[in-house]
Amino acid sequence: MLDRLAGLVLRKPKSVLVLVLVFVLAGGAVSQTMTKRLTMGGYSDENSESHHAAQVLAQTFKQGEPNFMLLVTDRRGIDDPAVAAAGTALTQRLQREAGLQSVASYWTAGKPAALRNKDGNRALVMGTIAGDFDTMLERVKELAPAYEGRFQGLEVKAGGSALMWHENTETATKDVTRADSIVFPVLLVVLILIFGSLVAAALPLVVAFATMLMTMLALWGLTFFVDSSFFVINVTTFLGLGLAVDYSLLIVSRYREELRKGLDMPDAIRVTLRTAGRTVVFSAVIVAIALSVVLVLPFTIFTSLASSAIVTALLCALSSLIVVPALLVMLGHRIDKLRLIKRKDGPATATENGFWHRLALFVMRRPIPVALLVLAFVMVLGLPAKDLKLRLPDEQVLPKSAHAAQTAQILRAEFNTQEQQVIQVVARGVGDPAARGAQIADYAGRLSALPNVARVDALTGSYVKGQVAASPELANYRFRAPDATFLNVVPAVDGLSKAGEDLVRDVRAERSPFSDVLVGGAPAVSADTFEKLYDRLPLALGLLALGMYVLLFLLTGSVLLPIIAMVLTMLSLSATFGALVFIFQDGNLLWLVGDVIVTGAITWTVPIMLFALAFGLSMDYQVFMLARFREEYDATGDNTTAVATGLERTGRVVTYAAVCISLVFLAWITSGLSYTKAVGIGLPLAILMDATLIRGAMLPAFMKLAGRANWWAPGPLRRIHARFGVSEGGEDAAGDSRAKEEPVPAR
Known part of the structure; x- marks a missing residue:
C-alpha cells in the first residue's frame, strides 16, 4: 500500500497538493460555524436516575435546577425598607424575563436565612433559565450583562452555573487563540534547531496547519452523526498540531537521511514511506486504540472527545503520508535550503559511539541499582496519586477574575447554603398533592x-x-x-463533594410515602456519574490492556515484553497523576501554573482523557522501540546488543518528537481554566518522563534482567506471530543496501 502511495505522489504531486488545498479551504470555511454544531453539555449519563428526574421536572413542573442568580449587596442592610423595596422590584423585573422560571429572592420567599449572608448586607435572587444546555448559554449571555452593575442603589453581581458555562466557553475559545500564537513560533525555533534549515523546519508546521483545518472539516462532518462537545475543538486542535508535527518530523528526518546516503529523490521517497511511513501508520493506530476504550464510558463529553481524537490521529497520519511526500517531491534537494545553523550532515556515526548506546550499556551493566533508583524516584512522585479525588466542574474551574467564580467564592465564604446545588426529590403517581399534605410534611x-x-x-x-x-x-x-409533587433538599455541604454524594445516598435510602420517587439535582448527577464511571472503568482498562497486548505481541513475538511495556507506562502515568494531585488538588507550586482556585479535587475529565492520551503516546514510543529491539535481536541473537543498538537508532528522533508534542501541550498552562492547565502540565510530564527515565533507564534495565526470556513465546504463539506478525522495517525500494544500514528512527 505504501509503495503504491509513493508511486502516486511521485507521479502527480501537484494534483495531490491541489486536492489537499481544496479540503483545507473547505475546513477553513466550516470552522467558522463549527461552534454552532457543538454542545457544552454531555456530562451526565442519560440513563441515570438523576437525568430522568430532570426530565420529569422540566416536563411536569416546568422547573429545573437554579442556574442563574443575582448577588445583591447594600451597606444599609438587606432588611432596610428602601433596600427591600428595591430588591423586590429587582426580583419582579427578573420574573418578567422570557425563559426564566421559579424566580424568587430573599424578599419574596419569606426572608429565609439561607438567602442572606452572615453580615446581613447581601442577599440572593435565584432563578432557572429554561431549555436545553445550549439555549441556557444563549440566554445567560443576554441576561448577565443586563443585570450586572447598579439597580436602584443596589450593587448587583451575576452568577450561577449558566454563567459559569458561558464564561467557560468564552475562556476556552480565547485560550485556543492565545496558545496557537505561542506554539507556532516556539515550534519553529525548535525545528530550526533540529534541522538547521528554515525550509525543513517550516515544512512540518505547514503540514500541521493544513491538517488542523482538514480535521475541522472531518469533525464538522462527524457532528451530523454524533453529539459533539465544545471541548473537541481544544483537544483535537492541539492533538492534531502535535501529531502532525510529530509525524512530519519523522518523515522529513528519514528523507534527509536517505538523501545523505546518496539516494536520488524518488528512491528516497519510496524508502521513507516504506519505513517512516509505516511508523506513522502504527503510531496513529496505537493512539486510536488507546482512545477508543474511552467510548465505553456512557457520557457525551467522553464519546465525542474520543471519537474526534481518533479521527484526528488517523487524519494526521493520512495527511503526513500524502502531503509531506508531495511537498518533498516538489522541493527535492532544496529541503535543506535557507540554512540558519551550519552543521556537518555526513553519514551517521557508528552506533556504538552514540549517546543512547552508551547510556543503554551503562544501565545494563548495573540494572538492579539503576532500576531501584529510578523506581524509587517515580514512586515518590506518584505517591500523592493515592489521594486522587474527582469532582464535576463548577465555577471553581474558572479564573478568579470570572464573574461566576467571584460570586461563587462570596457565597462559599459568607452564606450558609448551597442553593444552586439542591437535591430534587420528585414523586409521581401521588394523586392530588394537596390531599396528601400530611405525608408530604412528614417526608420533608x-x-x-x-x-x-x-x-x-x-x-x-x-x-x-x-x-x-x-x-x-x-x-x-x-x-x-x-x-x-417534588421537594428541594438544600445541602449544608458542597453538593459536588464526597459528603454531597453521601447525602444523595441518604436521601435515596430514606423511606418515602410515595411508590415512584426519583432523586435528581447537581449532587445526584455527581453521585450517578461517578457510580457509572467506576462501574465502567474496569471494562475500559481491560479492553485497553488486551488491545495493547495483542498489538505488542504482533510487533515483538514476545509474551513478556508487552507486560513490561504496559507496566512501565503505568509507572510514568502514576507519577504524572501524583504531580497533578500535588499541584492542582493540594494547591502546591501554584506560582508555576497560575493562581487557580483549589477545590481539594480534580475535574473528572482530566485524569480520564489524560490517561488515554498519555497512554497512547507513551506506548507509541515504546512499541516502535520494542519493534526495533526485535529486529536487532533477530539479526544478532544477542539481547544486550539488540537493546543498545535499538535504543541508539530510536533515540534522537524520538526525543525530538517527544519535545515537540510536549511543547504543544505546555502552551495550555497559559489557559485560564484549571482543568486545561492540568492537561498542559500532565501530558508533557508523562511524555517526557517516558522518553527519558522510562526509555533510557527502566526499559533497558528490565530487559537486561529478563535476558532471553524477553523473546520467548510458546510454539503456538510463535506460529501466530510468524503468520500475522508485523515489523516496522521495510525493504529498500531502491535496492541499495545502504538504505538498510540504519533503519528509520522509530517512535
Whole structure:
C-alpha cells in the first residue's frame, strides 16, 4: 500500500497538493460555524436516575435546577425598607424575563436565612433559565450583562452555573487563540534547531496547519452523526498540531537521511514511506486504540472527545503520508535550503559511539541499582496519586477574575447554603398533592433531619432539622402538579463533594410515602456519574490492556515484553497523576501554573482523557522501540546488543518528537481554566518522563534482567506471530543496501 502511495505522489504531486488545498479551504470555511454544531453539555449519563428526574421536572413542573442568580449587596442592610423595596422590584423585573422560571429572592420567599449572608448586607435572587444546555448559554449571555452593575442603589453581581458555562466557553475559545500564537513560533525555533534549515523546519508546521483545518472539516462532518462537545475543538486542535508535527518530523528526518546516503529523490521517497511511513501508520493506530476504550464510558463529553481524537490521529497520519511526500517531491534537494545553523550532515556515526548506546550499556551493566533508583524516584512522585479525588466542574474551574467564580467564592465564604446545588426529590403517581399534605410534611421533615441538610422546601412549607421553619407561601405552589409533587433538599455541604454524594445516598435510602420517587439535582448527577464511571472503568482498562497486548505481541513475538511495556507506562502515568494531585488538588507550586482556585479535587475529565492520551503516546514510543529491539535481536541473537543498538537508532528522533508534542501541550498552562492547565502540565510530564527515565533507564534495565526470556513465546504463539506478525522495517525500494544500514528512527 505504501509503495503504491509513493508511486502516486511521485507521479502527480501537484494534483495531490491541489486536492489537499481544496479540503483545507473547505475546513477553513466550516470552522467558522463549527461552534454552532457543538454542545457544552454531555456530562451526565442519560440513563441515570438523576437525568430522568430532570426530565420529569422540566416536563411536569416546568422547573429545573437554579442556574442563574443575582448577588445583591447594600451597606444599609438587606432588611432596610428602601433596600427591600428595591430588591423586590429587582426580583419582579427578573420574573418578567422570557425563559426564566421559579424566580424568587430573599424578599419574596419569606426572608429565609439561607438567602442572606452572615453580615446581613447581601442577599440572593435565584432563578432557572429554561431549555436545553445550549439555549441556557444563549440566554445567560443576554441576561448577565443586563443585570450586572447598579439597580436602584443596589450593587448587583451575576452568577450561577449558566454563567459559569458561558464564561467557560468564552475562556476556552480565547485560550485556543492565545496558545496557537505561542506554539507556532516556539515550534519553529525548535525545528530550526533540529534541522538547521528554515525550509525543513517550516515544512512540518505547514503540514500541521493544513491538517488542523482538514480535521475541522472531518469533525464538522462527524457532528451530523454524533453529539459533539465544545471541548473537541481544544483537544483535537492541539492533538492534531502535535501529531502532525510529530509525524512530519519523522518523515522529513528519514528523507534527509536517505538523501545523505546518496539516494536520488524518488528512491528516497519510496524508502521513507516504506519505513517512516509505516511508523506513522502504527503510531496513529496505537493512539486510536488507546482512545477508543474511552467510548465505553456512557457520557457525551467522553464519546465525542474520543471519537474526534481518533479521527484526528488517523487524519494526521493520512495527511503526513500524502502531503509531506508531495511537498518533498516538489522541493527535492532544496529541503535543506535557507540554512540558519551550519552543521556537518555526513553519514551517521557508528552506533556504538552514540549517546543512547552508551547510556543503554551503562544501565545494563548495573540494572538492579539503576532500576531501584529510578523506581524509587517515580514512586515518590506518584505517591500523592493515592489521594486522587474527582469532582464535576463548577465555577471553581474558572479564573478568579470570572464573574461566576467571584460570586461563587462570596457565597462559599459568607452564606450558609448551597442553593444552586439542591437535591430534587420528585414523586409521581401521588394523586392530588394537596390531599396528601400530611405525608408530604412528614417526608420533608424526615429529610430535613438527615445529616448535612440545611433546609427542605416542599408544597407544605420549609423544614429545618425536622421542624417546620416556614409556612407555605405562594412560591411553594411550584412544588405541585397533577398527580405529582417534588421537594428541594438544600445541602449544608458542597453538593459536588464526597459528603454531597453521601447525602444523595441518604436521601435515596430514606423511606418515602410515595411508590415512584426519583432523586435528581447537581449532587445526584455527581453521585450517578461517578457510580457509572467506576462501574465502567474496569471494562475500559481491560479492553485497553488486551488491545495493547495483542498489538505488542504482533510487533515483538514476545509474551513478556508487552507486560513490561504496559507496566512501565503505568509507572510514568502514576507519577504524572501524583504531580497533578500535588499541584492542582493540594494547591502546591501554584506560582508555576497560575493562581487557580483549589477545590481539594480534580475535574473528572482530566485524569480520564489524560490517561488515554498519555497512554497512547507513551506506548507509541515504546512499541516502535520494542519493534526495533526485535529486529536487532533477530539479526544478532544477542539481547544486550539488540537493546543498545535499538535504543541508539530510536533515540534522537524520538526525543525530538517527544519535545515537540510536549511543547504543544505546555502552551495550555497559559489557559485560564484549571482543568486545561492540568492537561498542559500532565501530558508533557508523562511524555517526557517516558522518553527519558522510562526509555533510557527502566526499559533497558528490565530487559537486561529478563535476558532471553524477553523473546520467548510458546510454539503456538510463535506460529501466530510468524503468520500475522508485523515489523516496522521495510525493504529498500531502491535496492541499495545502504538504505538498510540504519533503519528509520522509530517512535
